[in-house]
Amino acid sequence: MGIFPRHRLAAVALVATGALLATSGCGGGSEDAGDGTITLTVDVFGQLGYEQLYQQYMDANPGVKIVERGTGGNLDEYSPKLTQWLAAGKGAGDVVAIEEGLMVEYKANPDNFVNLLDHGAGELKGNFLEWKWNQGLTADGKQLIGLGTDVGGMAMCYRTDLFAQAGLPTDREEVSNLWPTWEDYITTGEKFKAANTGASFLDAATNTFNTIVLQTAGNAQGYHYYDTSDNLVVDSNPAVKQAWDTTMNIINAGLSGKYGSWSEEWVSAFKQAKFATIACPAWMTGVIEGNAGPEASGKWDIARVPGNGGNWGGSHLAVPRQSKNQEEAIKLIKFLTSAEGHIGAFKAKGPLPSSPQALDDPAITEATNAYFSEAPVGKIFGEGAKTLKPVYMGPKNQAVRTEVENAVRTVELGQRNPEQGWQDAITNAKKAAAK
């Protein structure tokens, strides 16, 4: 049942190449080189900012070579691959990154991963924010499959050149004061729109919706699509409906540029300065810099997020049981998730530490980001991180989230009205949860 039977030759060639790769040891995972050097493969998505840390680690441990795969990749493409590797029992790296939204699914089958509690990780508990630590722990508290990397403290990134063009203030304090609430954010957006700069106020309603729902839920019961007993509550949780309604107001005000998030158009819109603001978890700063490119350096700045706080995203590092170098891999993730590792990653690509010690370190509190007009990123993102209220993610979180965000997208594109969209969101979320 190949996908392309037209290409019988190509298929044969592929199989042959695959066989060659497998025999020559390029099939993934790690191999011991003859000279006793161990190669550790690290599978990541997005920008975790570990390059310099690897170098540091390799200098301190001459017998270890580290190779990172998937840098800059999309989570949507990474997670199915990781799942396939785990299911096949072969192919995964010695260290793998796991995003928080998918953690619950991987925790449901914890035997795919090394239990870090068996390897002395228990004493590291104090190095992490408590909820971050607990995210990596199975429900019975007996198995720890991941150590925390970053948290997604929230802010609002904006383009100062477009704000100036629209006659809005550009100073980050003043801009923050423009939008204490999401209603104020919409009012500001309407002013921006009236100035006809040729750009939209925000990139896509889906990203904004996700920000609002995580914030609203975090400030209320601490769960959004699933309650803490894993019942699907999309239709009955007031936090979800409230976030939905706020997003609909944003769409109705015509503020969204409708650039589907992470699409080619979205990237082009960054390059061409087609929108003025974007909801901005700490890790998004690296994404903005990558997409908007060096020519936009100094044109972006960071203000407080409307509403109050919130967390979006953040990952863990885990060691798959299939790894042949578990001991070495565990040592590596302990290093990468130490306070020192968190600080190094933050300096390189901006992901906010989940280690309280790192958050208090002057290297973080006094950090500024040149790309974002020297904004004090350490202060902006770090301030709320320790008091951050996490949102519980249920078993089919990713699939349900996809359905709800898709419903937002259909309304944004004018395919459905807000009422139909809400009905779609509920029906499809229930269907997804049942699959």
Add this chain to the structure above:
Amino acid sequence: MALQLDTRGPATPAPRDTRPFRAGRLSRIDTKYSPYLYIAPFFVIFAIFGAWPLAYTFWVSLHDWDLLGSNPTFVGVDNYTQLLADSDFWHSVVNTLGIFVISTVPQLLLALWLANMLNRQLRLRTGWRMAVLVPNVTSTAAVAIVFGVLFGREFGMINWMLDLVGIDGIEWKSDRFASWVAISAMVDWRWTGYNALIFLAAMQAIPRDLYEAAAIDGANRARQFWTITVPLLKPTIIFCVIISTIGGLQLFTEPRLFHSGTNAIRGGPMRESQTMTMYMFENAFAPYYNFGYGSAVAWLLFALIAIVAAINVLIIRRLGAGARPDTGRRKGGSR
């Protein structure tokens, strides 16, 4: 018959002399079994990479099988009954068939026309013939990404050109019919030249004297094309239709890469151009990881291809039957 008698002849007296007997038996074994050995590699490889996965997929489809879970439970035909009542599945079937029709019909007609052109006396004939195959050698992924950008809503070249002539931009990715057309354009760009070359090869096997005779009888070029070329190409056309059917119904890379960004596997916010293979992937892998359900989709896809291929053959037979007496007469005439 004569051949068989010849080989049996010397074997009859063999029992009296052991050496010829052995040699005879060895050579008999040789003639009997070595042909199977020669073709065995294909069948062994097919069994490992074709038949076994097919059977295993069926086995998986009878289970509630979480890709990461350790203990799949046997559920019989539950996945199939659920699937037959799944509106998203049927939506993807309609998309697949829609894209298949929109892409294949113009593609084969265009290929036929191109082949007919290339079959004439042209300057740089080999150059032209090679040129039509160029799109086919480019990587599907590259083609899909380029087309995805061309058909962009705001920054795409197609909408820009439409704008120049005063037509409003089209939502290529979130309008169902428009996305079918865009994906079909991509498929046709790649495969028209390939089919044209196959048609061309078959056309060159048609004896020239048929055309000469027809020309003497006063048939013009169009008439020659429809009453000589097309009927004699029938086996080739059937071949191309079946191959296109299999390829068209398993369309994956083009629609998948046409959409980019979050959750592109849906093929648009309302699954506008999600094909069956994409639906299979969505279920078997991200975000559902429901391996059993995805396998059931795969098997229904297999069934659908078989059905559509059978319908194709029937239609083409029927068409061919109408043309056959005509060909007969022509042949008779030329004799």
